[in-house]
Amino acid sequence: MTRTAPFDTDRLRGRDGMRGNRPAGPVWSLHLVNRETGDVLRLNGMPLVIYTRDASEGLAALLEDRDPRLWRAEVSQVTASHRTL
Numbered sequence: 001m002t003r004t005a006p007f008d009t010d011r012l013r014g015r016d017g018m019r020g021n022r023p024a025g026p027v028w029s030l031h032l033v034n035r036e037t038g039d040v041l042r043l044n045g046m047p048l049v050i051y052t053r054d055a056s057e058g059l060a061a062l063l064e065d066r067d068p069r070l071w072r073a074e075v076s077q078v079t080a081s082h083r084t085l
Helices: 055-063
Strands: 027-034 050-052 071-078
Touching: 027 055, 050 055, 055 071
Parallel strands: none
Antiparallel strands: 027 050, 027 071
């Protein structure tokens, strides 16, 4: 019996037709930090982290309707794993 992944691995690798055959770009990790306390924004005790391939678009969405005097966004590139999907 052949087992298949419960998700589309081609899409995860960025080969879903949206980008053609080009490899997917880097993945960015975004989170909000309270300027007064230095604490990361948490929801239900868990830090809010957004992963995206377009950091500019992700930052715009993350900071939308937030007071920039209270929040700053931090961005870091997610490094590739040695394992492949």
